[in-house]
Amino acid sequence: MxxxxxxxxxxxxxxxxxxxxxxxxxxxxxxxxxxxxxxxxxxxxxxxxxxxxxSWEAGGFRFDTGPSWYxxxxxxxxxxxxxxxxxxxxLELIRLDPGYRVIFEENREAVDVPADRPAVVKLFESLEPGAGEALEKYLDSAEDTYTIAKRRFLYSTFESFLPLLRPDVLVRLPKLVRLLLQPLSGFVAGRFADPRLRQILGYPAVFLGSSPFDAPSMYHLMSHLDLDDGVLYPMGGxxxxxxxxxxxxxxxxxxxxxxxxxxxxxxxxxxxxxxxxxxxxxxxxxxxxxxxxxxxxxxxxxxxxxxxxxxxxxxxxxxxxxxxxxxxxxxxPTKYWSRRVPGPSALLLYLGVKGSLPQLEHHTLLFTADWKDNFGRIFGAETSIPSPASLYVCRPSATDPSVAPAGDENVFVLVPIPADVSIGGGGVDRAGDARVEELADAVIAQIAEWAHIPDLAERIVLRRTYGPRDFASDLNAWRGTSLGPAHTLRQSAFLRxxxxxxxxxxxxxxxxxxxxxxxxxxxxxxxxxxxxxxxxxxxxxxxxxxx
Structure with a gap:
């Protein structure tokens, strides 16, 4: 062009x-x-x-290669x-309802998260008595934190700190300090007991390239975005x-x-x-x-x-x-980066699937039972690929007929993995590195089992994989990260x-x-x-x- x-x-x-x-x-x-x-x-x-x-197109399928949450x-x-x-x-924007589906490892139960706050409150109450009222307070706090962040922090260059010394910031200062010092996981755990609810409220840390055990609880504001505002989709992808x-x-x-x-x-x-x-x-x-x-x-x-x-x-x-x-x-310089924490890399799968997949929503999340171990393997001092892994599946053909041939499905899968280029790169029709393709096979089998789609692998007519080395070679991404430096306390706001x-x-x-x-x-x-x-x-x- x-x-x-x-x-x-x-x-x-x-x-x-x-x-x-x-x-x-x-x-x-x-x-x-x-x-x-x-x-x-x-x-x-x-x-x-x-x-x-x-964007990538092949065989009548058109895939967004990256972001998919509006x-x-x-x-x-x-x-x-x-x-x-x-x-x-x-743009032609469509509001998704449900906003997304979550499948949990322990019971393989699917929980659909609705598009409006009253329905989400009702869902939480059904899963844990008292959680509805707790969620109301949680989302009120998330909205207030988001509002002050947008008004005073997100649009600041931090060239001067004087504009931050405003009454609306100063009156919230004790709360903001607590939110910065407490991890998101602890903030959520102090309000909800059911592990499913903790995971629903903790997973947005991944959008920030971080772990709920590392991200400051300031980022509970993310729940305002999907549970209050809802999730949109631009037609055409x-x-x-x-x-x-x-x-x-x-x-x-x-x-x-x-x-x-x-x-x-x-x-x-x-x-x-x-x-x-x-x-x-x-x-x-x-x-x-x-x-x-x-x-x-x-x-x-x-x-x-x-x-x-x-x-x-x-x-x-x-x-x-x-x-x-x-x-x-x-x-x-290089010594600066030796002290930085990268966000995760990812295994990406672009799958063209024959026939319909009603078992998957437009957005579907699969969460492992051992949540802390999953993130520890990605962000810990010694990293490894989680197995099974918490992962994300996008089926835009559930909403948009332009992304797949009539009657077939477009499936995009993202598996957070360590930022490590030695894991390798992907390719079309199993042309990627052996480790990446083996991991892709395991992920497809996991989705098939957890979402009750036993013939998923046999129905795949188009397959492309993408790995950490691809992020490094195509995007010059530091250590093959898929997102950028993680949003830890030391890598947020003016410390970024x-x-x-x-x-x-x-x-x-x-x-x-x-x-x-x-x-x-x-x-x-x-x-x-x-x-x-x-x-x-x-x-x-x-x-x-x-x-």
């Missing part, structure tokens, strides 16, 4: 910007920068934009409104979201170059000695030692260059810092790291590796934070939407 007519000459009052990576974060950043009046070139390594939110719809709508449109104009974002970016003037593998962020030294001596006397911050001049990328067997005054890398931050920059210009380089003037970061974190909504917010940096905007809320 390429847009003609972008000469590289800055618009009046604008700057030349190069954006690295065409995933959600990169597309959103490029679009917003172009809407600000900058001349923007987006460089994507793969042959299509989307990043983790890509949460925080107001954040997605806000992005489109900043671009002069809306999610309602760009998440590729429709990527298509809509690409469209508004191009209409704003973004030039998209695919098949463009960035090999370096180009810089030039700054004469900062005098300025830094002055900064030291004033106890101010030291100035960067270099500034960006552009980006070099490989395409068609040759190296090309895009000149730029601003560079935003929405690629993996570890790759950006340790590969695209020289050692003396790295804000986050800055979205601006301290060593290189004009270099910024977006995407799941930086603030505010993992997931489609967070990546959209990260794009907005780049705009705020360029505006020197230290406010804590979202940018105002145009009339």
């Amino acid at each position: 390429s847009v003609q007519g972008n000469t590289g000459t800055p618009r009046v009052g604008g700057r030349r910007a190069a954006v690295i990576g065409g995933g959600i974060g990169g597309l959103a950043t490029a679009a917003l920068l172009a809407a600000e009046g900058h001349t923007v070139t987006l460089l994507e390594k793969q042959g299509q934009v989307g990043g983790r939110a890509g 949460l925080m719809p107001e954040v997605i709508d806000h992005f489109f409104k900043l671009m002069g449109t809306s999610a309602a104009e760009q 998440f590729t429709s979201l990527i298509s809509a974002m690409t469209k508004v970016a191009e209409e704003a003037g973004v030039e998209i170059r695919t098949g463009a593998d960035v090999v370096s962020i180009d810089t030039t030294p700054l004469d900062t000695a005098a300025a830094n001596r002055g900064s030291s006397r004033r106890r101010g911050p030291r100035r960067p030692g270099a500034r960006v001049t552009g980006v070099s990328y490989r395409s068609g067997g040759a190296v090309h260059r895009v000149e730029a005054d601003v560079v935003v890398s929405a690629a993996d931050l570890h790759h950006t810092e340790t590969v695209l920059l020289p050692d003396d210009r790295q804000t986050y 790291g800055s979205n601006r380089s301290r060593k290189v003037e004009g270099l910024y970061y977006a995407g799941s590796s930086t603030v505010p974190g993992i997931g489609i909504p967070m990546c959209l917010i990260s794009a907005e934070l780049v705009v705020k940096r360029l505006r020197s905007d230290t406010s804590t809320g979202p940018l105002p939407e145009p009339a």
Whole structure:
């Protein structure tokens, strides 16, 4: 894909910007920068934009290759409104009811989680007397925490902490401190006894690339998103979201170059000695030692260059810092990453299945009985692949007939596993590494047994696997993680790291590796934070939407 007519000459009052990576974060950043009046070139390594939110088609089946939960719809709508449109104009959104199904290992009982709060409260009460009232209080707390997070933390660059010192934050400070220091698992266990309810309330930690035993209980706010707000689905799949974002970016003037593998962020030294001596006397911050001049990328067997005054890398931050920059210009060098915790990697399966699968909902979760052991194997000091594993199955053909041939099913499976590239990579029709394919066989057998689909394996007519090595090779993902750095206490909010380089003037970061974190909504917010940096905007809320 390429847009003609972008000469590289800055618009009046604008700057030349190069954006690295065409995933959600990169597309959103490029679009917003172009809407600000900058001349923007987006460089994507793969042959299509989307990043983790890509698309793959074969045999009449079309698969979303990554994200499949449409949460925080107001954040997605806000992005489109900043671009002069809306999610309602760009997407056809369907509310799923039930929101999802859960199958538990011990009794193989399926529990359908409804789409509205009163029904969810009734469900909890039926599983544990008194749990309905406890859930009401839990969700009230989750909503309050989500509201304050969105108002004061998610949209903050943390360039200044003064805007955080507001009455609504200060009055909640004791609660917020408790939520930061207590793990989500303990917070849930103190309110619910039934292990099934604990798992339903604890699993959203996986969306954050973490474990309920490690994620701060601040993230109980996630339950507000699926149990209060409900789960939506964009008809056509998440590729429709990527298509809509690409469209508004191009209409704003973004030039998209695919098949463009960035090999370096180009810089030039700054004469900062005098300025830094002055900064030291004033106890101010030291100035960067270099500034960006552009980006070099490989395409068609040759190296090309895009000149730029601003560079935003929405690629993996570890790759950006340790590969695209020289050692003396790295804000986050190799030693920094030795102290970081990666989110999990994943085994992904894309399965085309003959006939119908009513045993599976649009979203189905399979939870093992030994919950703590399952997560310990993924995040512990010594990792291994859980067996059996807690896993997630998406059957979008339950809602969307466009993703599979008539009468057949599209099945996407995600199994969280350790971030370890030695596990290997996948392929089509058993062409992946032996370990990955053996694991896929075990997972298919597990789904068949737990969901009571005895002939599942025989009905699979299309099979593709994807493993940790694929995340590393396709997305330059640190240690083959499928999501990015985990949301532990030390890797959340301002402790996650800055979205601006301290060593290189004009270099910024977006995407799941930086603030505010993992997931489609967070990546959209990260794009907005780049705009705020360029505006020197230290406010804590979202940018105002145009009339």
